[in-house]
Structure formats: C-alpha cells, structure tokens
Amino acid sequence: MQTIATPAAGGGVVLRGRKCFISNAGVADSYVVFAREEGDDAGGRPRFGAFWVPGDAPGLRVTPIKVIAPHPIGAVDLEGVEVPAEHRLGAPGEGLKIALGNLDVFRVSVGAAALGLADRALTTMIEHLNSRRQFGKPLAAQQGLQFALADVATDHVAAQLLVYRAAAARDQGRASVDQPAMAKLFATESAQRTIDRAVQSLGGLGVTVGQVPERLYREIRALRIYEGTSEIQKVIIARALLRPGK
Ligand SMILES: Cc1cc2nc3c(=O)[nH]c(=O)nc-3n(C[C@H](O)[C@H](O)[C@H](O)COP(=O)(O)OP(=O)(O)OC[C@H]3O[C@@H](n4cnc5c(N)ncnc54)[C@H](O)[C@@H]3O)c2cc1C
Known part of the structure; x- marks a missing residue:
C-alpha cells in the first residue's frame, strides 16, 4: 500500500497517493481510504490508518476506467487531501x-x-x-x-x-x-x-x-x-x- 498519511496540525493527516480500480469512484459521495502511517508497529511491520473522505474533498480526483461489463469504477488520485482528526476510523494503526x-x-x-x-x-x-x-x-x-x-x-x-x-x-x-x-x-x-x-x-x-x-x-x-x-x-x-x- 503506497498511499501515505502524513500527520498535520490539529491531529489530522494529509493523504497523498493513487488508488486503482475503485468501485463507484466518481459516483460515491464519500470514500474510505486506507493509507500507510508514519513509523512501524512494535514488530517492525508498517502501520495503516483508515480515513473517511468526502467525494468533493479538494485534491481528490477520479479518472474513470471502462471494464468489459457495466460497473462504475475508476482510479482515485489523492493530491494532498486534508483529513481532520475526527474523520479517522478506528485508532491509529488499526486500518488493516x-x-x-x-x-x-x-x-x-x-x-x-x-x-x-x-x-x-x-x-x-x-x-x-x-x-x-x-x-x-x-x-x-x-x-x-x-x-x-x-x-x-x-x-x-x-x-x-x-x-x-x-x-x-x-x-x-x-x-x-x-x-x-x-x-x-x-x-x-x-x-x-x-x-x-x-x-x-x-x-x-x-x-x-x-x-x-x-x-x-x-x-x-x-x-x-x-x-x-x-x-x-x-x-x-x-x-x-x-x-x-x-
Ligand atoms: C471490477 C473491479 C472492481 C474493483 N473494485 C475495487 C474496490 O472497490 N476497491 C479496491 O481497493 N480494489 C478494487 N478492485 C481491485 C481488485 O481487488 C484487484 O484488481 C485484485 O485484488 C487483483 O489485484 P491486481 O489487479 O493488482 O492483480 P495482481 O496482484 O497483479 O495479480 C495478477 C495475477 O497474479 C495472480 N497472483 C498475484 N499474487 C499471487 C500469489 N501470491 N499466488 C498466486 N497468484 C498470484 C493474481 O491472482 C492474478 O491472477 C477492483 C477490481 C475490479 C476488476
């Protein structure tokens, strides 16, 4: 998982990365984004967070993909999307x-x-x-x-x-x-x-x-x-x- 969540002021994060093949991309009002967080866990494994992001968040961009049967799907680019602390799902590191x-x-x-x-x-x-x-x-x-x-x-x-x-x-x-x-x-x-x-x-x-x-x-x-x-x-x-x- 290559999308990165960088800590921001006020306990929030900034998301940067690209998600491929996301069902309902461009149709959804909101997204749950999984992203790699800073630092590793106690066992040296990467930590991931889960974040709620509204579909119209600045920096979120969707590129539609056509597949062989009707299915709304696209790639989602996250270019410095700011996520406030209260939009985190679960505790830090619980994303996976x-x-x-x-x-x-x-x-x-x-x-x-x-x-x-x-x-x-x-x-x-x-x-x-x-x-x-x-x-x-x-x-x-x-x-x-x-x-x-x-x-x-x-x-x-x-x-x-x-x-x-x-x-x-x-x-x-x-x-x-x-x-x-x-x-x-x-x-x-x-x-x-x-x-x-x-x-x-x-x-x-x-x-x-x-x-x-x-x-x-x-x-x-x-x-x-x-x-x-x-x-x-x-x-x-x-x-x-x-x-x-x-
Ligand atoms: C219509 C559609 C909707 C989707 N919706 C979503 C979505 O909403 N959200 C989301 O996150 N993703 C979504 N995906 C992505 C989907 O989960 C991935 O495409 C899928 O998990 C395969 O990953 P990949 O495309 O990277 O293929 P790869 O991982 O590159 O795999 C290619 C081939 O190699 C095989 N392979 C890989 N590793 C192994 C292994 N260890 N042993 C044996 N064989 C292996 C695979 O089985 C596959 O046949 C969607 C995809 C499609 C087509």
Missing part, C-alpha cells in the same frame, strides 16, 4: 484490521452475486433446451446436454450451501477467514462454468450481443478478480489449513 474485516463480509456478498448470475444462466439454459428442436427432437432430449445441465446444477447448489454457510457463520459471530474464501472461490468459479455452459447450450445465439448468456458471460468475469482473486482465496484457504496447531 478494518480493511480485512470488510473483505470477509464482501467476499460472501460477491459469492452471493455470483449465485444470482448462475441462477439466471441455469433458467435460460433450461428454457432453451426445452424449446429448441434440433434433429427432430428438443435439445433437452440429448443425454449429453442433460449431463452438462446436471453438472452445473449440482455445482450451483454446492455454491449456495458454501455461501449460506459463510453468511450464517458471520451472522452468528463465529466467522473464520477460510469460509468466506471458500464461498467466494467456489461460487464465482462455478458460476463462470455454468454461464459458459449456458452460452454453449444456446449455440450461435449464446454469443449474440444482447442475449442473456452473452451479458452474463461478461458480467461474471470480474467477480473472480475483485475482493481478492481466486488464487488469493486459495492462498488464504491453504494458510488456514496449514496454520501451526490446526
């Missing part, structure tokens, strides 16, 4: 804890979003297999397509169970780091497979601009990247399993 706590919640909600996209893909696929006739019978009568449908439908239910398990654990105050990671990893990866299968099942229609599977195909892609990529979820899961004393 706040950031990681948020990721645990949002990983589950990204998993839930993937469930919605997969659900729509499955419905569209079933409707098409039942209605499209090819070689004298509905596509739904082809065992190869039935097997493909069974595979993605089973994946979908497994993804639902992982997401609901992680959400319930969080609600009951017994959240762990690996449950949200497993939920996000499996739900987003399996949704991608389900949507790809839906595209394939629609044949040429599946890649036609404006068709539902084509839109889902673009929309699902970023979910495997934000709130931690699939690879990083695997790092988290493995680390939890290999923890000493586990």
Whole structure:
C-alpha cells in the first residue's frame, strides 16, 4: 500500500497517493481510504490508518476506467487531501484490521452475486433446451446436454450451501477467514462454468450481443478478480489449513 498519511496540525493527516480500480469512484459521495502511517508497529511491520473522505474533498480526483461489463469504477488520485482528526476510523494503526474485516463480509456478498448470475444462466439454459428442436427432437432430449445441465446444477447448489454457510457463520459471530474464501472461490468459479455452459447450450445465439448468456458471460468475469482473486482465496484457504496447531 503506497498511499501515505502524513500527520498535520490539529491531529489530522494529509493523504497523498493513487488508488486503482475503485468501485463507484466518481459516483460515491464519500470514500474510505486506507493509507500507510508514519513509523512501524512494535514488530517492525508498517502501520495503516483508515480515513473517511468526502467525494468533493479538494485534491481528490477520479479518472474513470471502462471494464468489459457495466460497473462504475475508476482510479482515485489523492493530491494532498486534508483529513481532520475526527474523520479517522478506528485508532491509529488499526486500518488493516478494518480493511480485512470488510473483505470477509464482501467476499460472501460477491459469492452471493455470483449465485444470482448462475441462477439466471441455469433458467435460460433450461428454457432453451426445452424449446429448441434440433434433429427432430428438443435439445433437452440429448443425454449429453442433460449431463452438462446436471453438472452445473449440482455445482450451483454446492455454491449456495458454501455461501449460506459463510453468511450464517458471520451472522452468528463465529466467522473464520477460510469460509468466506471458500464461498467466494467456489461460487464465482462455478458460476463462470455454468454461464459458459449456458452460452454453449444456446449455440450461435449464446454469443449474440444482447442475449442473456452473452451479458452474463461478461458480467461474471470480474467477480473472480475483485475482493481478492481466486488464487488469493486459495492462498488464504491453504494458510488456514496449514496454520501451526490446526
Ligand atoms: C471490477 C473491479 C472492481 C474493483 N473494485 C475495487 C474496490 O472497490 N476497491 C479496491 O481497493 N480494489 C478494487 N478492485 C481491485 C481488485 O481487488 C484487484 O484488481 C485484485 O485484488 C487483483 O489485484 P491486481 O489487479 O493488482 O492483480 P495482481 O496482484 O497483479 O495479480 C495478477 C495475477 O497474479 C495472480 N497472483 C498475484 N499474487 C499471487 C500469489 N501470491 N499466488 C498466486 N497468484 C498470484 C493474481 O491472482 C492474478 O491472477 C477492483 C477490481 C475490479 C476488476
């Protein structure tokens, strides 16, 4: 993390740096900015703070970014943004804890979003297999397509169970780091497979601009990247399993 919070008069800080790929940049009325603070902690590790910054703060500038599916997103430049002491969130040095706590919640909600996209893909696929006739019978009568449908439908239910398990654990105050990671990893990866299968099942229609599977195909892609990529979820899961004393 390269954005720096420099102490200022009155207990506030001045923020300098650049944040890439910030969802809702340019649309949001306010931002939570994580920045490196002066000095290291007792263990010699860098300290980070969290700060609330209004969207119209002098020195805050947004450059929009276009991604493959509609998503308001941009880079945020912080050029000497003054933040008063009362806009600090948590205690000095607690920023990383706040950031990681948020990721645990949002990983589950990204998993839930993937469930919605997969659900729509499955419905569209079933409707098409039942209605499209090819070689004298509905596509739904082809065992190869039935097997493909069974595979993605089973994946979908497994993804639902992982997401609901992680959400319930969080609600009951017994959240762990690996449950949200497993939920996000499996739900987003399996949704991608389900949507790809839906595209394939629609044949040429599946890649036609404006068709539902084509839109889902673009929309699902970023979910495997934000709130931690699939690879990083695997790092988290493995680390939890290999923890000493586990
Ligand atoms: C649509 C969208 C919205 C976003 N919204 C936000 C937002 O609101 N706020 C915010 O802070 N960020 C946001 N991001 C940023 C997002 O969290 C990062 O893009 C993501 O964490 C990946 O980081 P990176 O792009 O720097 O890729 P890199 O870290 O450069 O990774 C590139 C590739 O290498 C792999 N890789 C990296 N390290 C390892 C490793 N140790 N082991 C194995 N593989 C590895 C990654 O998995 C990835 O596949 C958003 C991104 C997108 C696309």
